Amino acid sequence: MRFHAYSFMKYKACLLTTNNPVYPLLWKEALEASGLFEPLAVVDITANDWLQQLGSGNYDLFLLRPPGKTNLFKQLYDERVHLAVSRFDVPCYPSLLEVRLYENKRYLRDWLMVHRLPHPDTFVFFDRDEAFGFIRQRKEFPLVGKTNIGASGNGVVVLRDSIAASDYVARAFTEGLRPRSGPKVFKGSLVAKIRKAITMKGFLKNRLKTYTTGALNVQYHFVILQRYVPHQFEWRCVRIGDSFFAHKKLAPGGMASGTLLKGYDAVPPALLDFLKRVTDSHQLTSVAVDLFEDGAGGFLINEIQCYFGQSDPWQMLVDGKPGRYVWSNLGWVFEEGMFNTRESYDLRVRHALQLLKSHKVQN
Ligand SMILES: Nc1ncnc2c1ncn2[C@@H]1O[C@H](COP(=O)(O)OP(=O)(O)O)[C@@H](O)[C@H]1O
Numbered sequence: 001m002r003f004h005a006y007s008f009m010k011y012k013a014c015l016l017t018t019n020n021p022v023y024p025l026l027w028k029e030a031l032e033a034s035g036l037f038e039p040l041a042v043v044d045i046t047a048n049d050w051l052q053q054l055g056s057g058n059y060d061l062f063l064l065r066p067p068g069k070t071n072l073f074k075q076l077y078d079e080r081v082h083l084a085v086s087r088f089d090v091p092c093y094p095s096l097l098e099v100r101l102y103e104n105k106r107y108l109r110d111w112l113m114v115h116r117l118p119h120p121d122t123f124v125f126f127d128r129d130e131a132f133g134f135i136r137q138r139k140e141f142p143l144v145g146k147t148n149i150g151a152s153g154n155g156v157v158v159l160r161d162s163i164a165a166s167d168y169v170a171r172a173f174t175e176g177l178r179p180r181s182g183p184k185v186f187k188g189s190l191v192a193k194i195r196k197a198i199t200m201k202g203f204l205k206n207r208l209k210t211y212t213t214g215a216l217n218v219q220y221h222f223v224i225l226q227r228y229v230p231h232q233f234e235w236r237c238v239r240i241g242d243s244f245f246a247h248k249k250l251a252p253g254g255m256a257s258g259t260l261l262k263g264y265d266a267v268p269p270a271l272l273d274f275l276k277r278v279t280d281s282h283q284l285t286s287v288a289v290d291l292f293e294d295g296a297g298g299f300l301i302n303e304i305q306c307y308f309g310q311s312d313p314w315q316m317l318v319d320g321k322p323g324r325y326v327w328s329n330l331g332w333v334f335e336e337g338m339f340n341t342r343e344s345y346d347l348r349v350r351h352a353l354q355l356l357k358s359h360k361v362q363n
């Protein structure tokens with residue numbers, strides 16, 4: 001914190017991220033709008049001198065923005081951010097667990113399994129013969145093949161039968177698997193598009209760099225297979241601090257991710273209860289949780305992400321009105337309002353401020 005001439009102190013936040021010009025933009029805007037922060041410092045944690053850079057700042061808050069495109073950089077990010085947080089007594093947001101779960105379907109499966117949380121049966125093989133053995137014995141098809149990283153459905157394929165599944169496995173253990181398509185530059189809200197267009201030069205350069213560095217996008221020597229869950233939609237649930245939201249991501253072609261088609265239907269209280277139970281018990285307080293309905297009144301966790309796209313100015317509508325749910329002694333209460341401005345970064349800033357203050361009180 002620094003004293004200013006007009007004598008109120010502003011917090012110093014540092015964004016720990018990778019070399020992506022888009023990642024800091026909304027954090028910068030939202031921190032600035034709060035009026036409580038000095039201009040955001042940004043450290044590319046993939047740089048050789050990452051530790052010196054972090055050490056020179058005397059920061060109050062680390063904001064974490066993991067990369068979501070390639071396994072190599074995500075893995076590096078997870079390693080270094082863990083070390084950074086252990087070295088400096090600085091609160092971080094989102095949490096290390098939230099960051100680790102982000103864009104890591106293999107880890108997510110293991111984590112869900114360890115904590116006995118409901119999810120579609122998922123099978124991870126690092127041994128080709130073990131994978132082939134599994135397919136030979138498998139009666140139920142289709143299966144779904146997924147790459148470890150890769151949003152918008154790019155890395156997801158439906159494997160109709162054992163031949164398709166065997167081909168998939170054979171490919172994983174020979175040339176490797178790669179996400180289907182290139183950059184979706186024009187995906188997202190109008191505001192997001194305009195913002196991207198403004199920074200387009202850097203943005204495109206970066207995107208193209210990411211997508212043309214082919215080898216970085218290849219997933220080699222392991223497979224993730226999953227039971228096929230028939231669905232018309234996924235529930236996209238969001239919790240940020242004490243605010244809860246949910247809407248349906250519609251899946252007309254069998255794939256909800258990346259379509260941007262939404263259904264603002266009534267949210268069953270059981271869904272909010274489930275979301276609260278899972279997030280409370282694992283301190284996941286800044287996440288989107290994507291769920292399938294299991295057909296028996298329960299839910300299956302498909303993804304947990306601390307960063308997620310938002311193409312409308314709200315995360316939910318109730319009777320056509322934007323707002324959020326909060327939990328009170330009386331149960332779930334809907335509060336009308338615009339709680340998801342700046343793609344929910346304003347809400348993240350408010351939540352991060354709460355954590356920052358409670359960290360200060362504890363120390
Ligand atoms: N086990 C499954 N069974 C059927 N469809 C699935 C399954 N898993 C994912 N899908 C469909 O594929 C889409 C993308 O998969 P997802 O796991 O969410 O990956 P990502 O969003 O990271 O690309 C989902 O939105 C869903 O519609």
Ligand SMILES: [Mg+2]
Pocket residue numbers: 152153257290303
């Ligand atoms: Mg998804």
